[in-house]
Amino acid sequence: MADKPKRFPATRRVHEDGSTCTHKITSNGKPAEGQDCPGPTGYVFTCPPDGCADAYEVKAGTRAYVDERRRYHLRSSHF
Ligand SMILES: [Zn+2]
Numbered sequence: 001m002a003d004k005p006k007r008f009p010a011t012r013r014v015h016e017d018g019s020t021c022t023h024k025i026t027s028n029g030k031p032a033e034g035q036d037c038p039g040p041t042g043y044v045f046t047c048p049p050d051g052c053a054d055a056y057e058v059k060a061g062t063r064a065y066v067d068e069r070r071r072y073h074l075r076s077s078h079f
């Protein structure tokens with residue numbers, strides 16, 4: 001599959017300090033063995049100001065909630 005440029009950022013998993021967590025995570029949400037990860041604390045979606053009239057950010061403990069708000073934001077502000 002060819003790489004398509006993403007129009008909008010995806011929901012990110014983040015650590016407590018706000019940095020993106022790209023570590024392997026087990027199905028119970030804990031860092032996989034051997035991963036140098038302080039542990040994910042939640043999920044963030046940030047809509048960059050250049051893609052959006054109003055900078056928009058949502059942060060929550062569950063991906064489902066953030067994805068829902070992300071979809072809602074993209075539907076209501078970008079289409
Ligand atoms: Zn991590």
Ligand SMILES: [Zn+2]
Pocket residue numbers: 047048051052053054056073074077078
């Ligand atoms: Zn936006």
